[in-house]
Amino acid sequence: MNSLVRISHYIDSTEVLGPGKRFVIWFQGCKKKCHNCINPDGQAEQGGSLVSVEDIFSEITNSKGIQGVTISGGEPFLQFEPLQELVDRIRRDTRLDLMLYSGYTMKELKRRLGETTLKDFLQKIDIFIDGEYIESLDTGSMYRGSDNQNIYFFTEKYRSFARQIYEAKSREIEFDVRTDEETYMIGIPPKNFYHEFIKKVGEVR
Numbered sequence: 052m053n054s055l056v057r058i059s060h061y062i063d064s065t066e067v068l069g070p071g072k073r074f075v076i077w078f079q080g081c082k083k084k085c086h087n088c089i090n091p092d093g094q095a096e097q098g099g100s101l102v103s104v105e106d107i108f109s110e111i112t113n114s115k116g117i118q119g120v121t122i123s124g125g126e127p128f129l130q131f132e133p134l135q136e137l138v139d140r141i142r143r144d145t146r147l148d149l150m151l152y153s154g155y156t157m158k159e160l161k162r163r164l165g166e167t168t169l170k171d172f173l174q175k176i177d178i179f180i181d182g183e184y185i186e187s188l189d190t191g192s193m194y195r196g197s198d199n200q201n202i203y204f205f206t207e208k209y210r211s212f213a214r215q216i217y218e219a220k221s222r223e224i225e226f227d228v229r230t231d232e233e234t235y236m237i238g239i240p241p242k243n244f245y246h247e248f249i250k251k252v253g254e255v256r
Contacts, residue, residue: 064114065238069194070212074121074147089239104140111145173205174206222241
């Protein structure tokens with residue numbers, strides 16, 4: 052099976068969205084429409100571009116020096132079949148760890164997929180972060196946009212760091228500049244940063 056997946060973009064190596072150097076892919080499409088979402092371009096369900104899971108997997112295996120893969124969005128669970136296929140391929144054919152974001156809560160995902168399907172899938176994920184972004188609860192927490200979001204450690208790999216990660220108030224961002232018209236922000240910015248940044252860029256132009 053080689054499903055197609057609609058993605059916004061990907062970057063082959065970054066250190067700002069999970070432990071160590073990571074390949075990060077942003078799935079396209081989200082129904083949540085969180086206020087002041089940091090990736091509004093990733094919301095349109097027919098935006099981005101269609102690529103095969105095999106092509107994405109090839110990009111991952113060609114990335115040198117990474118220790119894991121982070122999957123964000125958009126909302127990855129809107130494309131569960133290719134998401135599951137990609138995760139299975141990474142687990143079967145690499146030693147990379149997996150970090151996954153969803154705007155849905157665990158309760159919502161159980162309703163969407165069923166408890167057994169969700170449990171079987173999440174046991175392949177090392178770090179899972181659930182819940183929508185709520186700006187009033189954005190306190191600068193590591194790996195989380197807002198404090199309503201939960202961090203789950205479904206394997207032993209990072210479980211010993213759980214308290215340290217939950218208590219940390221540190222974030223970093225990078226900019227991936229590809230062309231004059233195409234620049235992506237990587238990581239979780241401080242509250243209001245994205246929209247203030249876009250405003251300033253508009254003033255300069």
